[in-house]
Amino acid sequence: MKGKKLKSGEIENALNQFLKDEQHLVLGFKKGEGGVGHQIFKGSLDHYSLVNPLFGANAALYLRRLFSKGLKVMLMLRPCEIRAYVELHKLTQVEREDIIAVSIDCFGTVSSKEKKDDVPAEADKLTGYFQDKDSMRWACSVCRERRGVVGDAGVRIDKSGNYWMVPYTEKGEDLVSGMEGEFEEVPAEMLIPESAKTDKFQIDMETFNKDFEKCIMCMNCRDMCPVCYCIDCVFNGDEYLPKGDALLNKVFRTGSTQMPRGKDLFHLIRMYHVSQTCVGCGACEEACPQGIPLTKYFKGVSERLQGVFSYMSGRSFDEPIPYVTFLEDELKDAMD
Amino acid sequence: MAEDEKDKNPEIVGFCCSYCTFKASEMAGSLRMKYPEGIKVIEVPCSSRVDPAFIIKAIVEGADGVFVSGCHPGDCHFIKGNFYTRRKIAALKEMFDAFSMKDKLRLFWVSASEARRFIDKVTTFYNDIKEKNNEREKA
Amino acid sequence: MKTGIFICHCGHNIKHTVDVKKLSEYFKTFPNVTVSQDYVFVCSEPGQDMIKDAIEKEGLDRVIIASCTPSLHGPMFKDVLRKSNLNPFLLRRVSIREHCAWVGNDVEANTEKAKRLILAGLYSSAHHVPLEEKIVDVKKSALVVGGGVSGLSAAIFLSKMGMQVHLVEKKSELGGHVRTLKGVWPAGRDGKSIVEDMVRELEGRENVEIFTSTTITNFEGFFGNYEVTLNTPQGEKKLTVGGAVLAIGFSPFDPSIKPELHYGKDERIITTLEFENNSNTLQLPEKPRVAILHCVGSRDEQIGKVYCSRVCCVNALRVGNALKDNYKDSYVESFYMDVRAHPKGGEEFFEDTQEKGVLFTRANVGEIVPTPTGVIIRGEDTLFGETFEREFDLVVLSIGMSSPEDCKLIANTFKIALDKDNFFMEAHIKLRPFDTAVKGIFIAGTCSGPKDVEESINHGRASAVKLFGLLNLGYTYVDPFISYVDPKRCSGCRMCEHACFSNAIKYDEEKRVVHVEEAACMGCGLCNATCPSSAISLRGYIDPMIDDEISGFTEAI
Ligand SMILES: Cc1cc2nc3c(=O)[nH]c(=O)nc-3n(C[C@H](O)[C@H](O)[C@H](O)COP(=O)(O)OP(=O)(O)OC[C@H]3O[C@@H](n4cnc5c(N)ncnc54)[C@H](O)[C@@H]3O)c2cc1C
Ligand code: SF4
Ligand code: SF4
Ligand code: SF4
Ligand code: SF4
Numbered sequence A: 001m002k003g004k005k006l007k008s009g010e011i012e013n014a015l016n017q018f019l020k021d022e023q024h025l026v027l028g029f030k031k032g033e034g035g036v037g038h039q040i041f042k043g044s045l046d047h048y049s050l051v052n053p054l055f056g057a058n059a060a061l062y063l064r065r066l067f068s069k070g071l072k073v074m075l076m077l078r079p080c081e082i083r084a085y086v087e088l089h090k091l092t093q094v095e096r097e098d099i100i101a102v103s104i105d106c107f108g109t110v111s112s113k114e115k116k117d118d119v120p121a122e123a124d125k126l127t128g129y130f131q132d133k134d135s136m137r138w139a140c141s142v143c144r145e146r147r148g149v150v151g152d153a154g155v156r157i158d159k160s161g162n163y164w165m166v167p168y169t170e171k172g173e174d175l176v177s178g179m180e181g182e183f184e185e186v187p188a189e190m191l192i193p194e195s196a197k198t199d200k201f202q203i204d205m206e207t208f209n210k211d212f213e214k215c216i217m218c219m220n221c222r223d224m225c226p227v228c229y230c231i232d233c234v235f236n237g238d239e240y241l242p243k244g245d246a247l248l249n250k251v252f253r254t255g256s257t258q259m260p261r262g263k264d265l266f267h268l269i270r271m272y273h274v275s276q277t278c279v280g281c282g283a284c285e286e287a288c289p290q291g292i293p294l295t296k297y298f299k300g301v302s303e304r305l306q307g308v309f310s311y312m313s314g315r316s317f318d319e320p321i322p323y324v325t326f327l328e329d330e331l332k333d334a335m336d
Numbered sequence B: 001m002a003e004d005e006k007d008k009n010p011e012i013v014g015f016c017c018s019y020c021t022f023k024a025s026e027m028a029g030s031l032r033m034k035y036p037e038g039i040k041v042i043e044v045p046c047s048s049r050v051d052p053a054f055i056i057k058a059i060v061e062g063a064d065g066v067f068v069s070g071c072h073p074g075d076c077h078f079i080k081g082n083f084y085t086r087r088k089i090a091a092l093k094e095m096f097d098a099f100s101m102k103d104k105l106r107l108f109w110v111s112a113s114e115a116r117r118f119i120d121k122v123t124t125f126y127n128d129i130k131e132k133n134n135e136r137e138k139a
Numbered sequence C: 001m002k003t004g005i006f007i008c009h010c011g012h013n014i015k016h017t018v019d020v021k022k023l024s025e026y027f028k029t030f031p032n033v034t035v036s037q038d039y040v041f042v043c044s045e046p047g048q049d050m051i052k053d054a055i056e057k058e059g060l061d062r063v064i065i066a067s068c069t070p071s072l073h074g075p076m077f078k079d080v081l082r083k084s085n086l087n088p089f090l091l092r093r094v095s096i097r098e099h100c101a102w103v104g105n106d107v108e109a110n111t112e113k114a115k116r117l118i119l120a121g122l123y124s125s126a127h128h129v130p131l132e133e134k135i136v137d138v139k140k141s142a143l144v145v146g147g148g149v150s151g152l153s154a155a156i157f158l159s160k161m162g163m164q165v166h167l168v169e170k171k172s173e174l175g176g177h178v179r180t181l182k183g184v185w186p187a188g189r190d191g192k193s194i195v196e197d198m199v200r201e202l203e204g205r206e207n208v209e210i211f212t213s214t215t216i217t218n219f220e221g222f223f224g225n226y227e228v229t230l231n232t233p234q235g236e237k238k239l240t241v242g243g244a245v246l247a248i249g250f251s252p253f254d255p256s257i258k259p260e261l262h263y264g265k266d267e268r269i270i271t272t273l274e275f276e277n278n279s280n281t282l283q284l285p286e287k288p289r290v291a292i293l294h295c296v297g298s299r300d301e302q303i304g305k306v307y308c309s310r311v312c313c314v315n316a317l318r319v320g321n322a323l324k325d326n327y328k329d330s331y332v333e334s335f336y337m338d339v340r341a342h343p344k345g346g347e348e349f350f351e352d353t354q355e356k357g358v359l360f361t362r363a364n365v366g367e368i369v370p371t372p373t374g375v376i377i378r379g380e381d382t383l384f385g386e387t388f389e390r391e392f393d394l395v396v397l398s399i400g401m402s403s404p405e406d407c408k409l410i411a412n413t414f415k416i417a418l419d420k421d422n423f424f425m426e427a428h429i430k431l432r433p434f435d436t437a438v439k440g441i442f443i444a445g446t447c448s449g450p451k452d453v454e455e456s457i458n459h460g461r462a463s464a465v466k467l468f469g470l471l472n473l474g475y476t477y478v479d480p481f482i483s484y485v486d487p488k489r490c491s492g493c494r495m496c497e498h499a500c501f502s503n504a505i506k507y508d509e510e511k512r513v514v515h516v517e518e519a520a521c522m523g524c525g526l527c528n529a530t531c532p533s534s535a536i537s538l539r540g541y542i543d544p545m546i547d548d549e550i551s552g553f554t555e556a557i
């Protein structure tokens, strides 16, 4: 694979160059008072940060229903965010035409809830900081893809600390060609290695019920999930989670009930809904006021279900979402 | 129904395609074949109409088992519906497996003429669940 | 909501194992149930009147009929609602016969199950909405596929009743197998003259078009207006027909599947069909020794054909008779399992044949071995339990009927089902023996299972009568079970569109939502199950209906 080794400051230069066009925007990170956060830059960069060690939200969320043509947007985001964008593109929730998606090698992140002041924002210091695994969000510690290998192009860091810009699509090719430097072979081994395989997720309903005991059904998890894209979620209706009259009707039929009810229905059905598109980012868990270990379940289940079809969410623009396609000769074990 | 009694007699919900398995179930009835009353079927126009959410709902609301049954691959009245069913149910089975309840979901292919096969499939499923429930009770 | 529940005894059928009284009493206590009644035969005239009265007097807006399986009496019960000015889709059928009374013996358990089934119907019916039935014109024309006696008989009836008939025969001549038979039993008439009489009835009729050497390459559309594509010697031809009778016959069992019979390896081993065709050219000695084997390719577990072909025993008897008539001093021995001389007069024919001197040996024939001097048959006499070995000059295999050669092709083209022996399957063995599951497609003759000539002709006529009844109305209701999109809820993700294999879903780039092309939607519901938020729904099978049906089963009573 070929890419360009970048001189320091080249990424900022290139982005500023890009932003000179009035119609261009960059969605990336900004160093601010309270730490690093998402920012849409217009005109020029300002306190730009290539990496963001505080998780917060998955920025693909902001791309939903982005169809405008003519405005070019460059995404400079983490792999899990770019992957969610790729899935949203398959779900026709975002137009790809005017977006250039660049994934950046990710060192892992700290939960924004933890409010740690000592987290460095510089790539060279983060490796050291995350030596202590416990300081990392659980989602990141088991992340399937921390390398900037998804989207149109990636920013990779080699073992000596050099930055590389590597194109993956034609669009990426255009971008990298315009940057300074010559194309050369990218080193095989980089600072961020391929993720180790994690154990198959295995649990039982008793543990599930215990884990979700404190859930208050606020549905923040759904609202912050980048791939829970529905304009009118099925749980807004009465079929699965009856409300008002429908609720009373149900209670009349079944007898006294604990409230809130339907936790298992909500989470299990949502789990199935996002089973092929979940990128394991943990944005749901980040959003949960009750500290429910959502990533364990959603990432765990989706990884298994994607495995059935050798699919990986966000890996490629071309793989169709498995539920809308089939092979005639497959899944021999599925029938009993 | 008392809790212990329920354990003894599993409740099974089956989704049957109107063009094949439901027809087989009708024929089983006409031929006076017997199967346990815990087995109750819902007619759907095609097995591809079965939303995995229905299955999750049935289990969460207390069914001991759910089966989905359609035409053999290649024989779907709608030509390809059951291929999609197979994908969805294979995935859902994997999910059930993750929750250690794989035994609660089955997928059968039963054509309209296979009344005997229908009976065999549902009765085996019923008995397997019953055995599992009894084991669990003993444990 | 005002629901009426009508629980049928079906005479004794349901009442025998379900406590119908208890059920009707139980449902009286439900808040939304205005009428709950059990009745001896809900489908009878007074039964229908009872429902009509209740709808009119009580102002019912939902009707639940708990009785036989929904595929029976559907149109009739719908009519009852129509006549009472209630939309027929506010009817809910609950099967407590085929799915309850007949499959369990325990009255208490059955009653409990029936309660659940009706409850599920009751909950679900709350989500029924009036649906608009489309009425479409039915073309008064019929396609008949296969020009054997069954197809001919169907075509004759339909044309006499004034329907336009298109008769399609694969071969260059009409008549099917009967054309080749000599002395067709019981009348002893020449098969050729039988079919030629029938063909003459058709020829010259203005409303009949006969296509020989023609096959069907495509069949699509809906009852009343099916589009057919034919491959004729003159090239491709397209037709529109209201319905079709399929009469593609059978294929003779091929004994070479059983290598131990050495069929095809020696010309002294022939089938009944070959005997029929060449009986005068057979070179036999003056006192020929002839063996006749019954049940070849029938009632044979080994090759998966356990059915009786109904004509082979009589055929075997006919061969024996013919031989005795032509060669007085012949030695003719029939090896049989048991003689099933099916049609009327068959038993007498059997006795006659015995009297003529044909020997009958109950036997399992193990193998047939050709040698220079004769053909040896080895087997076991199952009456005396001893093995035997005998030499003959000729062995005639009385072959059975196998499913027609094109069964899979035609079943796929017409989207109908095959039974386990690859014959066409009837919608219901007893109640709808001429229908298929596809509206307006009927089956006739041996393509639905072995029959003799008379049975085939009658079957053909009966199917034609059924098709005539449907076509003659001139119109039909189209089930409105197709999908629709709630544009306010659709996220425009196009998942449903990608999944739908009949390309019925179209995406609107402007509005960023999808819509359904109604004419193309087949009503499978895949889109509904694929859309996570169910913004697209299949009419008649919408989510809340199924969800509440589940609840009826699972919720504690
Ligand atoms: C050896 C033997 C002897 C018999 N003797 C007697 C007897 O003595 N008395 C008696 O009552 N019965 C007898 N029968 C049974 C009798 O032959 C059948 O009952 C009769 O032929 C059935 O008629 P049919 O129209 O159903 O089928 P067929 O006669 O098989 O006719 C079917 C027609 O459909 C055509 N066809 C097939 N596929 C296609 C296609 N894809 N497209 C268009 N056309 C197609 C065929 O070419 C054929 O013309 C005998 C049968 C056998 C095997
Ligand atoms: S989930 Fe992976 S890609 Fe996302 S922030 Fe964590 S380590 Fe980075
Ligand atoms: S965010 Fe947490 S508390 Fe709220 S619904 Fe989700 S899991 Fe439950
Ligand atoms: S839970 Fe399901 S229906 Fe709701 S927004 Fe997520 S994917 Fe859509
Ligand atoms: S379910 Fe959770 S982990 Fe999966 S994509 Fe959504 S927010 Fe991320």
Ligand code: SF4
Binding pocket: C482, C483, C499, C500, C501, C502, C503, C504, C505, C516, C520, C521, C522, C523, C524, C525, C526, C527, C528, C538
């Ligand atoms: S019901 Fe079937 S044919 Fe109709 S739009 Fe949906 S997927 Fe397509």
Ligand code: SF4
Binding pocket: C485, C489, C490, C491, C492, C493, C494, C495, C496, C497, C513, C514, C530, C531, C532, C533, C534, C535, C536
């Ligand atoms: S799957 Fe549902 S949300 Fe998506 S386009 Fe179809 S109807 Fe709309």
